[in-house]
Every structure is written in C-alpha cells, then in structure tokens.
Amino acid sequence: MTRMTREQSRAHTRARLLTVARQHFTRYGYAASSLDRIADEAGFSKGAVYSNFAGKDALFLGVLEEHARVTLAEVLAEVEDAPDIEEAIERIAAWATRSSRLGNWPMLVLEYARVAETEDTFRKQQEKILRAQWKALGRLLLALDDAPDVKPEVLGALIFELTYAPAMSFVSKPRSGDLVRIALRALFGK
Numbered sequence: 001m002t003r004m005t006r007e008q009s010r011a012h013t014r015a016r017l018l019t020v021a022r023q024h025f026t027r028y029g030y031a032a033s034s035l036d037r038i039a040d041e042a043g044f045s046k047g048a049v050y051s052n053f054a055g056k057d058a059l060f061l062g063v064l065e066e067h068a069r070v071t072l073a074e075v076l077a078e079v080e081d082a083p084d085i086e087e088a089i090e091r092i093a094a095w096a097t098r099s100s101r102l103g104n105w106p107m108l109v110l111e112y113a114r115v116a117e118t119e120d121t122f123r124k125q126q127e128k129i130l131r132a133q134w135k136a137l138g139r140l141l142l143a144l145d146d147a148p149d150v151k152p153e154v155l156g157a158l159i160f161e162l163t164y165a166p167a168m169s170f171v172s173k174p175r176s177g178d179l180v181r182i183a184l185r186a187l188f189g190k
Contacts, residue, residue, distance in 0.1 A: 014052045030112045068133045085145035089184045097177030100168040147187040
C-alpha cells in the first residue's frame, strides 16, 4: 500500500467530509447538523473540517456545489446525444420526475436560506453555483433548437426549479416531469 501525498490526503479528507456532510444535511437539515458530529462520523477531528472549510456555511456550500456538479452531469448526459428537441424534452421530463423524488434538496436549500446567518459572500456563492447550473443546461437545449427570446440561464432555471420545487418531492400528480414537459413544449413550440 502506497502512502498518499499531502495533496491526495487533503483531497481524500475533503471528499469524505463532503460525503458525510451531505448525509447529515439531508437527514437532519442544516440547523440540526453539527460540525462535531460530521467530523466524528467522517473519522476526523473538528480541526480537519476547519482546515478544509471556513465553517458550516462553507461546508454546506461545498455540498451544494458537489450536488450541483453531479446533478448537472446527470441531466447533461441524458440530453447530450438526443437527436432533436422533442427527444430532449422527453428525457429531461423523465429525469425531472426521478430527481424530484430523491432527497430533500428543495427544503434543505430553503432552510439554509432561512436560518443560516450567512455573509453576503455565501449567498452570492450559492447563487453563482445555481446560475452556472442553469446556464449550462439552457445552452445545451438551445443548441438543439432555439426558443424565441429565452436566455440559457432562464431556460435552465425553469427546468431545475420545476424539478426541485418543494411540493414536487411529495405530491403524486402532477409530477415535475409533467410540468417540465408542458413548459418546454410551449417554449419550443412542440
């Protein structure tokens, strides 16, 4: 077994902390999650948390950023080889229905916005993460077929926000995919 370099060890620690923090935030919510418990369950000291993150807000933003990266990769993979906008819409609708039922991300983001005593910098970072996700998806769809007067960021926001609207995580009908399908067909004239 080879020894990890300092950079590898730091990356491993950071990844482990993000994994455990994600589990804690989604299970207990932002307010009830503690850095002590996250560090302990990850197998590190609280100092390891602070050597990787400035505090609970920064850890939450790290989790949000990782979630956004993974989610964006999933939806882009669903759509990237779609032959046309109609097929892309169907694939996104199916993804939206599946994704809306996974975890409690909508409620967690709302709780964070409500209870976290964040600096303006953290709110701006959170917004930056979401906007980048929206733009990337919107650009991909608009490359398949232009929608009149729709900016990529707005198109992506529409899809992600319909997918992750809090009610979509528990209502049986309409499903988020149904809403996404209706909105996209209307926008693209399909």
